Amino acid sequence: MALLDVRNLRLYYQTTKGILKALDGVSFELEEGETLAVVGETGSGKSTLAKAITRVWERNVSLVDGEVYFEGEEVLHMPEDRFRREIRWRKIAMVPQASMNALNPVITIGEQMIEPLVLSGVPKGEALRLAQDSLESVGLPRDVVARYPHQLSGGMKQRVVIAMAVMTRPKLLILDEPTSALDVMTQANIMNLLKELKARLKLTYIFITHDLALASELADSVAVMYAGKLAEIGSSEDMYGAPAHPYTQGLMASMPTLRTDKQLAYIPGEVPSLIDPPRGCRFHPRCPYFAKDKALKGLCDDMEPPAFELKPWTGRRHLAACWLYK
Amino acid sequence: MAAKMLDVSDAPWVRADSLVVAHRLRLWYSVKKGIFSKPIYVKAVDGVSLSVARGETLAVVGESGSGKTTLGRTLIRLLRPTGGDLIFDGRDVASSDESELRRWFRRRVSIVFQDPYSSLHPYHSIGFILEEPLIIHGVPKGERMERVYKALEEVKLTPPEDFVNKYPHMLSGGQRQRVAIARATILNPDFIVADEPVSMLDVSVRVEILTLLKEVQKRYNVAFLYITHDISTAKYFSDNIAIMYAGKLVEYGPFRSVVKEPAHPYTQALIEAIPDPDPKNRLRPRKVAPGEPPNLANPPSGCRFHPRCPFAMDKCRKEEPPMVEVRPGVYTACWLYK
Numbered sequence: 001m002a003l004l005d006v007r008n009l010r011l012y013y014q015t016t017k018g019i020l021k022a023l024d025g026v027s028f029e030l031e032e033g034e035t036l037a038v039v040g041e042t043g044s045g046k047s048t049l050a051k052a053i054t055r056v057w058e059r060n061v062s063l064v065d066g067e068v069y070f071e072g073e074e075v076l077h078m079p080e081d082r083f084r085r086e087i088r089w090r091k092i093a094m095v096p097q098a099s100m101n102a103l104n105p106v107i108t109i110g111e112q113m114i115e116p117l118v119l120s121g122v123p124k125g126e127a128l129r130l131a132q133d134s135l136e137s138v139g140l141p142r143d144v145v146a147r148y149p150h151q152l153s154g155g156m157k158q159r160v161v162i163a164m165a166v167m168t169r170p171k172l173l174i175l176d177e178p179t180s181a182l183d184v185m186t187q188a189n190i191m192n193l194l195k196e197l198k199a200r201l202k203l204t205y206i207f208i209t210h211d212l213a214l215a216s217e218l219a220d221s222v223a224v225m226y227a228g229k230l231a232e233i234g235s236s237e238d239m240y241g242a243p244a245h246p247y248t249q250g251l252m253a254s255m256p257t258l259r260t261d262k263q264l265a266y267i268p269g270e271v272p273s274l275i276d277p278p279r280g281c282r283f284h285p286r287c288p289y290f291a292k293d294k295a296l297k298g299l300c301d302d303m304e305p306p307a308f309e310l311k312p313w314t315g316r317r318h319l320a321a322c323w324l325y326k
Numbered sequence: 327m328a329a330k331m332l333d334v335s336d337a338p339w340v341r342a343d344s345l346v347v348a349h350r351l352r353l354w355y356s357v358k359k360g361i362f363s364k365p366i367y368v369k370a371v372d373g374v375s376l377s378v379a380r381g382e383t384l385a386v387v388g389e390s391g392s393g394k395t396t397l398g399r400t401l402i403r404l405l406r407p408t409g410g411d412l413i414f415d416g417r418d419v420a421s422s423d424e425s426e427l428r429r430w431f432r433r434r435v436s437i438v439f440q441d442p443y444s445s446l447h448p449y450h451s452i453g454f455i456l457e458e459p460l461i462i463h464g465v466p467k468g469e470r471m472e473r474v475y476k477a478l479e480e481v482k483l484t485p486p487e488d489f490v491n492k493y494p495h496m497l498s499g500g501q502r503q504r505v506a507i508a509r510a511t512i513l514n515p516d517f518i519v520a521d522e523p524v525s526m527l528d529v530s531v532r533v534e535i536l537t538l539l540k541e542v543q544k545r546y547n548v549a550f551l552y553i554t555h556d557i558s559t560a561k562y563f564s565d566n567i568a569i570m571y572a573g574k575l576v577e578y579g580p581f582r583s584v585v586k587e588p589a590h591p592y593t594q595a596l597i598e599a600i601p602d603p604d605p606k607n608r609l610r611p612r613k614v615a616p617g618e619p620p621n622l623a624n625p626p627s628g629c630r631f632h633p634r635c636p637f638a639m640d641k642c643r644k645e646e647p648p649m650v651e652v653r654p655g656v657y658t659a660c661w662l663y664k
Contacts, residue, residue, distance in 0.1 A: 035608070041528045041530055041531075042498075042499070042528050153618050154390075155618060183389045183390050183555050184389075184555050184556055184557075184596065184599045184600055185389055185595065185596065185599045185614055185615060186389075186618070187599065188598070188599035188600075188601075188612045188614040189614055189616065191601075191612065192611045192612055192614070195608070195611055196611070210528050210529050210530075211529050212529065212603045213529075213558075213600075213601045213602055213603040214601055215603075216601060216602075216603045216604050216605055216607045216608065217601050217607045217608060218608055219605070219608060220608070235605075236605035236608070237605050239605075240603055240604065240605050241605075250530070251529075251530055252603065254529065254530045254532070254533045255529060255603055256532070256533065256536075256558040256559050256561060256562060257558060257602045257603065258557060258558040258561060258585065258597065258600050258602055259602050260602065264533045264536075264537075264562060265533070266530065266531070266533040266534045266537070267530055270498055270500075270501075271498075
């Protein structure tokens with residue numbers, strides 16, 4: 001049984017301009033101990049996916065639909081009270097995007113770390129000891145509990161929010177762009193920490209990023225999102241070795257690499273509006289195959305492609321939502 | 327003012343006849359803790375020598391707090407150097423005052439900032455953002471709009487009439503950065519400082535912006551200073567590279583040679599820190615320097631990198647290493663090569 005099984009997950013927002021389909025029918029499975037990197041451009045719905053799984057969406061949500069099974073139990077429609085007590089943070093924790101800047105500047109690190117534990121009935125001394133253990137496990141000194149956020153550097157603050165997320169020993173940890181505001185060297189140090197934590201605490205990660213090179217640092221499998229949909233998913237070996245979806249191929253071609261020489265290319269055009277997405281395949285206005293091949297006219301711009309199964313090189317199923325593989 | 331030729335024999339990597347020449351450039355910020363207390367100096371740029379020729383790009387790479395942004399701003403005289411020489415096109419600009427700079431210097435240099443979400447005025451239309459430098463530098467009214475349209479076309483914001491009346495919030499990050507590039511190039515400057523121009527953008531948009539900068543450079547033979555913390559984006563753009571650490575130059579040389587065989591332990595760590603897309607990465611930890619760059623008000627003695635350096639010796643803690651040539655054209659400040 002997969003640890004997490006997401007089926008046809010949809011999340012729409014109500015905006016003044018209409019319904020924004022931020023997440024529109026996403027399905028995937030995640031095994032225990034696996035790391036799935038979710039990659040996509042700004043506005044592809046990758047952060048919304050994280051919010052949907054942890055159920056921390058904004059107030060203007062107009063539709064939440066689909067199923068999310070965690071350890072075999074449906075959690076998306078479970079009563080909020082029960083989800084809060086049993087699942088969120090205890091089993092599924094998250095490091096939200098830019099959360100290191102959300103630390104309260106006038107409260108000590110220790111106070112903010114133990115707050116959720118104290119509220120759920122853990123004695124204060126015990127909670128403080130847990131916080132110190134957790135800080136130590138992310139490579140920070142125990143006395144950081146007495147410090148204020150402004151006394152820490154960016155890399156240290158990022159370690160603090162990771163410590164907060166692993167303090168309750170969750171099974172699944174969702175990391176939303178955990179290094180995007182950091183320097184390359186600090187980023188590499190944080191990635192080393194994540195690798196080490198994963199092995200030591202037997203964590204399962206969902207790692208959200210827009211950087212395919214960074215994703216390869218952690219990912220056992222990669223899911224590429226485009227305009228609220230999953231374009232392609234497969235094992236890292238398949239995705240980096242033989243990307244199938246034209247969008248994935250475009251992303252790979254646009255990655256600057258340091259050690260190998262290649263001609264860089266980019267995907268022309270912009271990510272489409274999620275309020276009024278293109279008909280058929282949402283990528284077709286930017287797709288080089290659609291532009292070249294007349295036989296695809298009337299197909300890609302009319303019908304939405306289902307996920308076609310490709311022959312995988314390794315264990316995980318390799319799926320691409322593209323009519324080229326029908 | 328007579329052309330001035332500097333004696334740069336102590337910094338052989340500097341070509342004194344280049345468009346931009348900095349020699350032992352120093353910018354110390356003074357910080358006062360109280361009214362009567364002695365000022366503390368934050369040594370953001372501390373004796374940096376370099377040169378950028380026309381049509382050439384010098385990449386300046388370092389972590390935040392290495393002084394690379396301060397260096398860029400000093401070179402175009404947004405800041406007044408507190409020491410050393412700064413020559414632009416044969417004329418000394420290190421101590422010129424603002425009115426003198428405005429007469430000839432300001433229109434020949436410009437800058438593209440890191441964050442296109444805050445570098446464009448939200449209440450100004452794209453048309454006005456681009457027209458403003460033309461107004462300031464006295465371009466006649468009849469000519470201005472034509473130049474605004476041409477600038478928009480050059481950064482591929484077409485058709486330009488769709489964009490002149492838009493406001494920054496209506497554009498995506500990549501489009502905004504193109505407006506910033508159009509603004510930086512509209513007066514046909516000779517020297518542009520690009521301060522992390524792609525680090526706030528999606529990876530997929532970065533190549534587009536870099537390609538654009540390269541085109542601008544080819545068309546107008548512009549000298550670029552490309553400031554970044556990510557060497558992999560510099561690769562597609564740069565001729566030479568200068569690595570900075572804690573306000574000092576630690577390595578300088580032709581880009582490919584330095585990246586292929588980095589000499590300074592800091593450069594080695596910087597390069598090691600950058601992943602290439604390869605699924606094998608997940609199986610091994612990266613050998614990067616632990617810790618953070620030092621406080622520039624009170625930098626470590628000797629080599630400033632020694633507290634984080636895996637090869638630190640006794641000498642490194644006491645004496646500051648000079649820049650020495652390790653291979654033809656490649657200079658580094660490290661005691662391993664003495």
